[in-house]
Amino acid sequence: MPTPKFAPVTRTRAHEAVKAQIEEKILQGQFQPGDRLPSERELCAQMGVSRPTVREAMRTLESAGVVVLRPNDPTGGAIVRMPDGANLERSLLDLVRYSQLSVGDLIGFRLLLETTACHLAAQRRDETQIAGIVHAQQVVEEAVEGGTNEAYISADIEFHVSVARASGNRLLELCTSAVRAAMAGLIGDATLKGGDAVKRDFVRRHRAIVDAIRRGEPGRASSCARRDIVNYYLPLVEGDEARTLSALEAFVQSATSNAPPSAV
Template identity: 30%
Template sequence: MPFHKVQTEKLSQSVVRQIELLILRGILRPGERLPSERELAERMDVSRPSLREAIADLQDRGLLATRPNAGVYVADVLGSAFSPALVELFARHDEAVFDYLAFRRDMEGLAAERAARLGSDTDLRVIAAILEKMEAAHGKRDPSDEAALDAQFHMAIIEASHNVVMLHMMRSMFDLLRQGVFYNRQMMFKARTTREALLDQHRTINAALQARDPAAARAAVEAHLGFVETALSEQFRAERNEAVARQRLEHEQGR
C-alpha cells in the first residue's frame, strides 16, 4: 500500500523551506544580508540552534554565504549563469548586442503581457512608484539615476509576471547589462531627445499595465526595445564613421 507514517518536520527544515521560497520568488536577492541570528530566530519563532542548522544546510547547497565579520548573505546564485569566456565573447561582438535586445524584446513582451493579467494591485503600484522616481530623476543633468531606475522598472514588470524561471533568467541578463557587457546604458540617456522619448515609452508601458491591457502592454514593451535597438544601431554606425574619418584626417595630415 502506498502509505507511510506521518513524520513531523524538523524545525530547521521549515526554516530552510521558507528561506528557499524567498530566494526562489526573488524576494531575497543575491547579495542581500539576512537579519542577525537573534532577530531572525525571533521573527521565525525558532530556537537559535535550529536556525543555525538551517543556515548551515543552505550554505552547503550554495544558497547562502557567510562574510567574515559581516553576517550571512544570499549567495550570488546568478554568478554562474554565464561562463567568463562567454561573457567576454558577448562583449567583443556587436552581433551579441542585437541578439540580446531581440531576446529581451521577446521575453519582456511576454512578461508585460503576464503582468497585466496576473500582477497583483501591489505589483502594479510598485511599477508606478518606480516610474514616478524616473520622472523625478529625469530633471537631473546626470542621467545615472534615471538609467538605474530604468533597469528597476523593467525588473519590476518581470517580477509582476510571477514566473520564477523567467525572473532568475532575466536577472542574470540584467546583471550583464549593469556590468556594461553589451553596451553602456547611460549613453542612451545622454541625449536629451532620447531621454524624453524613453520616458514617454515607459509612461506608455505603465499606462497599459495599469489598464490591465495585456496586448497593449506587450506592444508597448516591444516598441520601446525596438527604439533602443535602432538608437544603438545608429550610435554604433556613427562611431564607425568617426573612426574612418579620423583615419582620413591622419592620412591627410601626414602627407
C-alpha cells in the first residue's frame, strides 16, 4: 500500500488541522494500529508547518489515546494505537473530581451496566466466554487468599469485565471496565474495611452469578448483580442520591423480572 500523503494546512490553529488530518487518515484505514506515522520532519515538510506545531498535535493525539509517542526513538514517528477504555476511565474520574458526576451517579450507572451484562451473558451462554468468567473468578479467589487489596481489586474488575464481555456488547464491556476502575480509585478501600471476610462474601456472591450464567438463567444472574451493588454501595450515599438509587433498583428489578424468555 502506498504511503499516505498529507496536505499543507493553514496557519490558523495549525496543530488542530494537523491533528484532524492524522485522525482522518487513521479513520480511513490508511494507518492501522501498530503502524508508524511519518517522522516529525516528514510531517512538517508535507503540511508546511513547524515542528512545535506537529509536536503539539502529537501531544493532543497521545492524550486522546490515538497514538503512542516514543521520545528519542531514532526510527521516527509515533505509533498508531488501538483505542481502548482508558480514556473513558480517566474522563469519568475527572468528572467526579470536578464535581460533574457524583459517586451516586457512578453507582447508578454501574447498576444498569452490570445487571444488563449479566442478563445478556446468561442469555447467550457462550462457552468460550463462560470459561473466561470462570477463570477470572478463580483469579479473584486466589487474590483473596494470598494477595494484596490492590491485587484483589484488579482481579475483581477483570471478573466483572469478563461478564460484560460475555454479553456480546463491546460498549458494555468498555463502560463496565471504566466505571469499576473509576469507583475502585475513589471508594475501593471503603468497601473492603471488613478485610478478608468481605472479600470472601464477594467471592460467594460472584459464584452465584457464575452459576446463573452457566445455567442460562438471565433473571437470576441479573438479580444477583443487582443485590450485590445495592447491598454494598447504597450505604455509601444518602439523601436524594439514596432515593434515586432505590428507585433505579426498583426499575431494574421490575424490568428484569418481567422480561420475556430469550429467543437466543
